[in-house]
Amino acid sequence: KDQVFQPSTVASSEGAVVEIFCNHSVSNAYNFFWYLHFPGCAPRLLVKGSKPSQQGRYNMTYERFSSSLLILQVREADAAVYYCAVCSMDSSYKLIFGSGTRLLVRP
Protein backbone atom coordinates (compact mmCIF):
# COMPACT_ATOMS: atom_id res chain seq x y z
CA LYS A 1 0.00 0.00 0.00
CA ASP A 2 1.24 3.51 -0.82
CA GLN A 3 2.08 5.20 2.46
CA VAL A 4 4.15 8.10 3.75
CA PHE A 5 5.74 7.95 7.20
CA GLN A 6 6.93 10.77 9.44
CA PRO A 7 7.42 11.15 13.20
CA SER A 8 4.44 12.44 15.16
CA THR A 9 6.48 14.97 17.14
CA VAL A 10 9.89 16.63 16.94
CA ALA A 11 11.23 18.97 19.63
CA SER A 12 13.94 21.55 19.28
CA SER A 13 15.44 24.61 20.96
CA GLU A 14 15.27 28.08 19.52
CA GLY A 15 18.14 28.88 17.17
CA ALA A 16 18.92 25.26 16.37
CA VAL A 17 18.64 23.43 13.07
CA VAL A 18 15.74 21.01 13.22
CA GLU A 19 15.33 18.01 10.93
CA ILE A 20 12.00 16.34 10.16
CA PHE A 21 12.40 13.01 8.41
CA CYS A 22 9.99 11.38 5.97
CA ASN A 23 10.07 8.09 4.12
CA HIS A 24 7.57 6.30 1.93
CA SER A 25 6.46 3.10 0.26
CA VAL A 26 4.86 4.79 -2.77
CA SER A 27 5.44 3.04 -6.07
CA ASN A 28 7.00 5.17 -8.82
CA ALA A 29 7.32 8.20 -6.55
CA TYR A 30 9.20 11.13 -8.02
CA ASN A 31 8.51 14.31 -6.04
CA PHE A 32 8.41 15.26 -2.39
CA PHE A 33 6.38 18.16 -1.05
CA TRP A 34 6.72 19.75 2.38
CA TYR A 35 3.79 21.75 3.77
CA LEU A 36 3.48 23.92 6.89
CA HIS A 37 0.14 23.99 8.68
CA PHE A 38 -0.91 26.37 11.42
CA PRO A 39 -4.31 25.47 12.95
CA GLY A 40 -7.11 27.47 11.36
CA CYS A 41 -5.04 28.41 8.32
CA ALA A 42 -4.51 26.83 4.92
CA PRO A 43 -1.57 24.43 4.70
CA ARG A 44 1.20 26.24 2.86
CA LEU A 45 3.78 24.72 0.52
CA LEU A 46 7.31 25.29 1.78
CA VAL A 47 9.50 23.39 -0.66
CA LYS A 48 9.15 20.65 -3.24
CA GLY A 49 11.19 18.67 -5.70
CA SER A 50 12.96 15.55 -6.81
CA LYS A 51 16.38 16.90 -5.83
CA PRO A 52 17.76 18.81 -2.83
CA SER A 53 16.12 22.24 -2.68
CA GLN A 54 16.19 25.37 -0.56
CA GLN A 55 13.65 28.12 0.04
CA GLY A 56 14.83 30.67 2.58
CA ARG A 57 15.32 28.90 5.93
CA TYR A 58 13.88 25.65 4.59
CA ASN A 59 16.11 23.00 3.05
CA MET A 60 14.89 19.75 1.59
CA THR A 61 17.06 16.68 1.15
CA TYR A 62 16.15 14.03 -1.36
CA GLU A 63 16.72 10.32 -1.68
CA ARG A 64 14.58 7.97 -3.71
CA PHE A 65 12.58 6.74 -0.70
CA SER A 66 13.12 9.50 1.84
CA SER A 67 13.41 13.22 2.37
CA SER A 68 14.21 15.50 5.29
CA LEU A 69 13.00 19.02 5.89
CA LEU A 70 15.66 21.09 7.62
CA ILE A 71 14.59 24.33 9.27
CA LEU A 72 17.49 26.66 9.97
CA GLN A 73 17.59 28.93 13.04
CA VAL A 74 14.27 27.63 14.27
CA ARG A 75 12.02 30.09 16.11
CA GLU A 76 9.10 29.69 18.51
CA ALA A 77 6.85 30.93 15.68
CA ASP A 78 7.82 27.83 13.65
CA ALA A 79 5.88 25.62 16.06
CA ALA A 80 3.25 24.03 13.81
CA VAL A 81 2.45 20.80 11.99
CA TYR A 82 4.62 19.88 9.01
CA TYR A 83 3.30 17.52 6.36
CA CYS A 84 5.38 15.48 3.98
CA ALA A 85 3.68 14.40 0.75
CA VAL A 86 4.73 12.33 -2.22
CA CYS A 87 3.37 12.10 -5.74
CA SER A 88 3.59 9.10 -7.96
CA MET A 89 3.95 8.77 -11.71
CA ASP A 90 0.99 6.39 -11.50
CA SER A 91 -1.27 9.31 -10.58
CA SER A 92 0.47 12.62 -11.08
CA TYR A 93 -2.31 14.81 -9.67
CA LYS A 94 -2.69 12.96 -6.37
CA LEU A 95 -0.49 13.64 -3.38
CA ILE A 96 -0.09 11.04 -0.66
CA PHE A 97 0.32 12.75 2.69
CA GLY A 98 2.00 11.61 5.85
CA SER A 99 0.19 12.01 9.15
CA GLY A 100 2.08 15.21 9.99
CA THR A 101 4.85 16.08 12.44
CA ARG A 102 4.18 18.50 15.25
CA LEU A 103 7.22 20.70 15.86
CA LEU A 104 7.71 21.85 19.44
CA VAL A 105 10.18 24.71 20.01
CA ARG A 106 11.66 25.41 23.43
CA PRO A 107 12.63 29.04 24.11
Next chain:
Amino acid sequence: DVKVTQSSRYLVKRTGEKVFLECVQDMDHENMFWYRQDPGLGLRLIYFSYDVKMKEKGDIPEGYSVSREKKERFSLILESASTNQTSMYLCASSKTGNSGQPQHFGDGTRLSIL
Protein backbone atom coordinates in the same frame (compact mmCIF):
# COMPACT_ATOMS: atom_id res chain seq x y z
CA ASP B 1 -1.72 34.02 -5.90
CA VAL B 2 -4.08 31.04 -5.95
CA LYS B 3 -7.15 31.55 -3.85
CA VAL B 4 -9.12 28.58 -2.58
CA THR B 5 -12.21 29.66 -0.67
CA GLN B 6 -14.30 27.44 1.55
CA SER B 7 -17.74 28.82 2.20
CA SER B 8 -17.80 28.31 5.97
CA ARG B 9 -15.09 28.36 8.64
CA TYR B 10 -17.32 26.74 11.25
CA LEU B 11 -20.48 24.69 10.84
CA VAL B 12 -22.69 22.91 13.36
CA LYS B 13 -25.23 20.38 12.14
CA ARG B 14 -27.39 17.64 13.59
CA THR B 15 -27.17 13.89 13.08
CA GLY B 16 -29.08 12.82 9.98
CA GLU B 17 -28.95 16.19 8.26
CA LYS B 18 -27.73 16.55 4.70
CA VAL B 19 -24.68 18.81 4.77
CA PHE B 20 -23.04 20.70 1.91
CA LEU B 21 -19.47 22.02 2.07
CA GLU B 22 -18.56 24.33 -0.78
CA CYS B 23 -15.17 25.14 -2.25
CA VAL B 24 -14.26 27.60 -4.99
CA GLN B 25 -10.88 28.23 -6.64
CA ASP B 26 -10.01 31.14 -8.87
CA MET B 27 -7.00 29.83 -10.83
CA ASP B 28 -8.68 27.66 -13.45
CA HIS B 29 -7.21 24.51 -11.89
CA GLU B 30 -8.30 21.20 -13.34
CA ASN B 31 -7.96 19.17 -10.14
CA MET B 32 -9.82 19.63 -6.89
CA PHE B 33 -9.67 17.62 -3.67
CA TRP B 34 -11.48 17.16 -0.38
CA TYR B 35 -9.58 16.01 2.70
CA ARG B 36 -10.46 15.57 6.31
CA GLN B 37 -7.92 16.23 9.04
CA ASP B 38 -8.08 14.44 12.36
CA PRO B 39 -5.53 14.47 15.21
CA GLY B 40 -2.86 11.83 14.67
CA LEU B 41 -4.26 10.83 11.28
CA GLY B 42 -3.07 13.72 9.16
CA LEU B 43 -4.78 14.56 5.88
CA ARG B 44 -6.93 11.81 4.47
CA LEU B 45 -8.31 12.08 0.95
CA ILE B 46 -12.09 11.71 0.68
CA TYR B 47 -12.75 12.43 -3.01
CA PHE B 48 -11.07 14.22 -5.85
CA SER B 49 -12.00 15.48 -9.29
CA TYR B 50 -9.73 15.94 -12.30
CA ASP B 51 -12.31 17.57 -14.56
CA VAL B 52 -15.85 18.91 -14.60
CA LYS B 53 -18.39 16.18 -13.80
CA MET B 54 -15.53 13.72 -13.12
CA LYS B 55 -14.90 12.33 -9.65
CA GLU B 56 -12.85 9.60 -8.06
CA LYS B 57 -12.94 8.06 -4.62
CA GLY B 58 -10.08 8.74 -2.31
CA ASP B 59 -9.12 6.70 0.73
CA ILE B 60 -12.20 7.31 2.88
CA PRO B 61 -15.24 8.03 0.65
CA GLU B 62 -17.85 6.21 2.74
CA GLY B 63 -20.65 8.50 3.86
CA TYR B 64 -19.67 11.25 1.43
CA SER B 65 -20.42 12.27 -2.13
CA VAL B 66 -19.19 15.14 -4.29
CA SER B 67 -20.37 17.34 -7.12
CA ARG B 68 -18.34 19.21 -9.74
CA GLU B 69 -20.74 20.98 -12.11
CA LYS B 70 -18.37 23.87 -12.83
CA LYS B 71 -14.60 23.89 -13.07
CA GLU B 72 -14.12 26.37 -10.23
CA ARG B 73 -16.46 24.73 -7.71
CA PHE B 74 -16.23 21.41 -5.87
CA SER B 75 -18.87 20.47 -3.31
CA LEU B 76 -18.63 17.83 -0.60
CA ILE B 77 -21.94 16.32 0.50
CA LEU B 78 -22.64 14.41 3.68
CA GLU B 79 -25.80 12.55 2.75
CA SER B 80 -26.83 11.82 6.35
CA ALA B 81 -24.42 13.36 8.82
CA SER B 82 -23.14 11.26 11.69
CA THR B 83 -21.12 12.20 14.77
CA ASN B 84 -18.02 10.43 13.44
CA GLN B 85 -17.94 12.97 10.62
CA THR B 86 -17.10 15.73 13.06
CA SER B 87 -13.76 16.93 11.73
CA MET B 88 -11.79 19.63 9.97
CA TYR B 89 -12.40 19.54 6.22
CA LEU B 90 -9.86 20.96 3.80
CA CYS B 91 -10.35 21.66 0.11
CA ALA B 92 -7.43 21.91 -2.31
CA SER B 93 -6.84 22.48 -6.00
CA SER B 94 -3.97 21.92 -8.42
CA LYS B 95 -3.09 22.29 -12.04
CA THR B 96 -2.54 19.25 -14.19
CA GLY B 97 1.11 18.86 -15.16
CA ASN B 98 3.83 16.33 -15.79
CA SER B 99 6.11 17.17 -12.89
CA GLY B 100 3.73 16.75 -9.97
CA GLN B 101 1.94 19.97 -9.24
CA PRO B 102 1.55 21.32 -5.69
CA GLN B 103 -1.88 21.52 -4.17
CA HIS B 104 -3.20 24.84 -2.87
CA PHE B 105 -5.42 24.65 0.17
CA GLY B 106 -8.32 26.59 1.62
CA ASP B 107 -8.46 27.61 5.29
CA GLY B 108 -10.68 24.68 6.20
CA THR B 109 -14.18 24.15 7.56
CA ARG B 110 -14.52 22.87 11.11
CA LEU B 111 -17.68 20.77 11.09
CA SER B 112 -19.37 19.58 14.26
CA ILE B 113 -22.17 17.03 14.10
CA LEU B 114 -24.32 16.95 17.23
